[in-house]
Amino acid sequence: MPVVGLMGGFFESLGWTGIASMVIGGVVWVFLHGYISGVIANKIKKGDELTEEEYMQAELYTTMGLIAPPLIFGILRTTKYTYESDVLDFLGNFMGGGFFYEVLNLIEMIGAAIGVWTVS
Numbered sequence: 001m002p003v004v005g006l007m008g009g010f011f012e013s014l015g016w017t018g019i020a021s022m023v024i025g026g027v028v029w030v031f032l033h034g035y036i037s038g039v040i041a042n043k044i045k046k047g048d049e050l051t052e053e054e055y056m057q058a059e060l061y062t063t064m065g066l067i068a069p070p071l072i073f074g075i076l077r078t079t080k081y082t083y084e085s086d087v088l089d090f091l092g093n094f095m096g097g098g099f100f101y102e103v104l105n106l107i108e109m110i111g112a113a114i115g116v117w118t119v120s
Helices: 016-044 052-078 086-114
Strands: none
Touching: 016 052, 016 086, 052 086
8 A cells, every 4th residue: 555645656755865866876877878878889880980970879779778777667666666665765766866867868869859959
């Protein structure tokens, strides 16, 4: 039975520790995203230099891959695992920070694709 008043999923215990774990999750996701994007970019580049299209493709693949785990966790947390748990709360906040970063990255890529600003 879920506790009435909980938001569930991301940011469930959004006190100071929740905010801190969200920030830490976002920072970890930034480094993870940069590393994975670099590996993908090196695998898909055709010449010596990376073109903007190849960079955008690597960014898109990385964003789609890294946005899925927090999204799946959030869906499971709000539907199946609704009981109180400090560990699940921490993971929700941590992954929520990563999800927040990836959503902002996706907005940046969409803006670059429609010509609002450039990514590089």
